[in-house]
Amino acid sequence: QQQVKQSPQSLIVQKGGISIINCAYENTAFDYFPWYQQFPGKGPALLIAIRPDVSEKKEGRFTISFNKSAKQFSLHIMDSQPGDSATYFCAASMRVQGAQKLVFGQGTRLTINP
Amino acid sequence: DTGVSQDPRHKITKRGQNVTFRCDPISEHNRLYWYRQTLGQGPEFLTYFQNEAQLEKSRLLSDRFSAERPKGSFSTLEIQRTEQGDSAMYLCATDETGTGGTEAFFGQGTRLTVV
Numbered sequence: 001q002q003q004v005k006q007s008p009q010s011l012i013v014q015k016g017g018i019s020i021i022n023c024a025y026e027n028t029a030f031d032y033f034p035w036y037q038q039f040p041g042k043g044p045a046l047l048i049a050i051r052p053d054v055s056e057k058k059e060g061r062f063t064i065s066f067n068k069s070a071k072q073f074s075l076h077i078m079d080s081q082p083g084d085s086a087t088y089f090c091a092a093s094m095r096v097q098g099a100q101k102l103v104f105g106q107g108t109r110l111t112i113n114p
Numbered sequence: 115d116t117g118v119s120q121d122p123r124h125k126i127t128k129r130g131q132n133v134t135f136r137c138d139p140i141s142e143h144n145r146l147y148w149y150r151q152t153l154g155q156g157p158e159f160l161t162y163f164q165n166e167a168q169l170e171k172s173r174l175l176s177d178r179f180s181a182e183r184p185k186g187s188f189s190t191l192e193i194q195r196t197e198q199g200d201s202a203m204y205l206c207a208t209d210e211t212g213t214g215g216t217e218a219f220f221g222q223g224t225r226l227t228v229v
Contacts, residue, residue, distance in 0.1 A: 006156075032216060043205055043220035044157065045116070089156045093216075097169060099145055100209060100216045104156030 002027060004092050006105025014113050019077040021108045023090035026071065030092040032100060035064065035075045038087045038107075047088070048075070080112045116140075118221035120206050126227045127196055134192045135224045137206030146189050147218070148181055149205040150174065157205055163189060196228045 005024045013019045023033075032051055036044035050057045050064040050073065057064045063076040077084055088108045093100040119138040127133050139146050144165050149157035160179070161171045165186035175181075178196075183189040193200055203225050209218040 034218075036220075041222075041225075043116070043118075043120075043207075043223045045220065046217050049217070091156070095216075098164060099147075099162050099169065100218065101147070101159050101162065101170070102149075102157070102207075102218060104158070107154070107156050 002103050004090060004103050004105040006090050006108060008108060009106065010109045010111070012111045012113060013080045015080065015082060017080050017112075019080045019084065019110055019112070020074060021088055021090070021110070022072065022074045023092075023105050024070075024072045025092050025103075027092070027094070028071070029094045030103075031095065032093045033064070033066065033073050034091050034093075034102070035062075036089045036091060036104075038089065044089060077110075080110075082112045082114050085110060085112050116219040116221065118206055118208055118219050120204075120221035120224050122224055123222060124225050124227075126229060129198060129228055130195055132192065132194045133196055133226060134190055135204055135226075137189045137191070137221060139188070139206070139208040140210075140219060143208035143210050143219070144186065145209050146183060147207045147209070148189070148191055149207065149220075151203040151205055151223070152201075160191075193226075196226075198228050201226055201228045 034049035035047045038044045061078045066073045090105040091102045117140040147162040148160040151157040163183040203223040206221045207218045
């Protein structure tokens with residue numbers, strides 16, 4: 001019930017296209033859903049996050065769509081650029097004793113072809 | 115640079131040796147987390163501290179692992195009698211809660227290779 005399932009494992013998109021990565025969760029107590037971007041040899045960096053009281057959040061070219069009833073959320077990257085090539089992780093967490101322990105998906109390796 | 119500093123960045127050790135990693139958090143963050151990330155996988159939670167108190171440990175944290183955060187500042191993660199299965203990236207993260215929610219800041223990680 002603590003798992004977060006992410007798909008696809010890898011994704012190749014042409015420059016200028018839309019990249020879409022999907023995640024699903026089981027635990028309805030999760031109340032925070034961030035997406036992280038990770039480049040080789042670096043730690044994950046927060047890209048965008050959403051809470052379940054909204055269905056969509058947009059920041060620049062990045063949009064999270066959230067479907068509470070289906071327990072699914074997705075990341076859309078518009079106008080994908082070669083610099084977006086990285087591994088993307090969705091995550092979910094709930095606050096316990098003040099802490100937010102993140103449960104990560106398996107990751108999606110995104111390649112943007114120029 | 116997130117402001118979370120980890121040292122060393124890379125560590126190669128022989129099986130059976132002890133290793134210690136250090137994490138220096140963002141100074142105003144009172145919560146500090148350790149995660150482990152194996153190749154091709156997402157990070158997995160190991161343990162966390164609120165100030166100097168270690169409040170939760172994952173079952174992934176065997177008896178050979180110990181973490182400390184003296185005086186609620188930097189933290190260390192020690193692995194005793196390392197095994198090849200301990201080879202992974204060890205990530206430290208700190209967080210704060212603002213009006214918009216919680217953002218965890220990760221360090222660059224320490225990549226451990228046990229040979």
